Amino acid sequence: MTTLTSAMKRISGNNIVSPIGFKAEGIHCGIKHKKNDLALLVSEVPASVAGVFTTNVVQAAPLLVTKEAVEKSGKMQAVIINSGNANACTGKQGLADARTMQMKTAEKLGIAPHLVGVASTGVIGEMMRMEPIIKGIEKLKPNAELEGSINFSQAILTTDTITKNTAYHVMIDGREITIAGTAKGSGMINPKMATMLGFITTDADIETVHLQAALKTVTDVTFNAITVDGDTSTNDMVLLMANGMAGNEPLTPLHPEWEVFIQALHAVSLDLAKMIAKDGEGATKLIEVEVNGAISDNEARMIAKTVVGSPLVKTAVFGCDANWGRVIAAVGYSGATVDPDFISIQIGPTTVVESGESVQYSEEKLITYLKQPEVKIVVHLHQGRGQGTAWGCDLTYDYVQINATYRS
Incomplete structure (x- = not known):
């Protein structure tokens, strides 16, 4: 793991909802036979958002919808995720289904659709069964409790054998800033993103343009530095949401403690990347x-x-x-x-x-x-x-x- 400075402390037992103002939940809606397969991550307020996406030219419908949402305003308040079906190579109907997931989630939360990201993982080329997803969205009750975040991290898994969570505290402007992350990934993992989904949350105040630059820099030496089998998939993304609720002065590269934030973001990303590599399908080492x-x-x-x-x-x-x-x-x-x-x-x-x-x-x-x-x-x-x-x-x-x- 990353070497910690005196300004950074790893949190034991906490994860995606550790930062102020985030809630999460995961449930079984019926895409899979038994296991959790639908997850929701929510910020109390619209958050600055940055995203890094697969370089595969074949890109799944939910990824296209999420890229559009990220680029529309640079803000995001929620992400709806399903496992068990990638909704990739599913044509116009697949795109319509991804937009339905976005719209139904927005309606449930009372927010604009463009503030909702969509992610899917699973088998490529099969049409989504939308009835269980729509019913599942209504059943989701995101919360700030540990149980909710555990359910969330379980619901995004496919062939993974373990959940992947990490979180750190840092002090910036005399305030405690938290950065946390959850990821999935086990097979079709290769540099330039792969069958992995990563969700990182922070209560730091930082504008989208600087958040995107920070995520790109850190991704190059963490998520893009792992490989399991050399395959790059169609659905893969890392999303970073910063809702500003810690109350620090806005972070920019000129802020005297900018590098403290970068180090904590690097620590979260590297932890998750190494967990993915270690959990490669069938891996023992x-x-x-x-x-x-x-x-x-x-x-x-x-x-x-x-x-x-x-x-x-x-x-x-x-x-x-x-x-x-x-x-x-x-x-x-x-x-x-x-x-x-x-x-x-x-x-x-x-x-x-x-x-x-x-x-x-x-x-x-x-x-x-x-x-x-x-x-x-x-x-x-x-x-x-x-x-x-x-x-x-x-x-x-x-x-x-x-x-x-x-x-x-």
């Missing part, structure tokens, strides 16, 4: 790849994401095989500027490569390390000052089983 000495930070991140996304590296970690040849091969095809004669590689505490060549090491000790639930690989290029880190997971038999039977 979190893999972290750190690259140092690249000619730029961008190239370091490119290499790190290539290594952590390599199926051969991922299967080697799963099998506790210290096959560093797969690591150096991935470095070589990453597209970054690399001199093979300068590369060194560490797996955990063990150096396995120096100046592009193997060095002696204890295979037994390295196998013992690779059996741990978290594995770190460090690549030194010795070519510059660029640094970058990416996260992923191992590739297991269960991943194949889960995705071979996803629709059945």
